[in-house]
Amino acid sequence: MPAITESEVVRVAALMKIGAGDAAAHVPKVQKMVGYFERLDEVGLEGGAPAGEAVDVGDLRADEAEECPEGLMGHLKGEGGEHVRSPGLR
Template sequence: MVSEEEISNVAKLMKIDLEDHSSHIKRVQKMLEYFDILDRENVESEEITVQETDLDKLRDDKYFHR
């Protein structure tokens, strides 16, 4: 279980100002549970695949102000 103190410490390290740490505990706990699921899966025998894309085939980034 993730404590409010741990959330506070991580927020300080990330330089994020969180007024109410308790509201983030459930969200962080869900993330950690998901990582636990990934850790339990046996993927050591899986081959790592990488899809390379040439940079000239990507679209230009555009900023839209709302």
């Protein structure tokens, strides 16, 4: 039995905003890829949380707003560099 079912692929694809038609085409390869990941079962989860890297907050740049470069809006698609259009949220 594959590690991820076809319906799960379609469900996750919908969450990632990838259409059902596209998702269905990916099922065999996604199943093969997830099947390959099964070997990670060899590793246990004991030993606490995974290690992270501590960063001294003194090394971080100041949290200050900076002026945007002149003409930045012109780099976005939109209406004459004034605003961008978005579809409605329901």
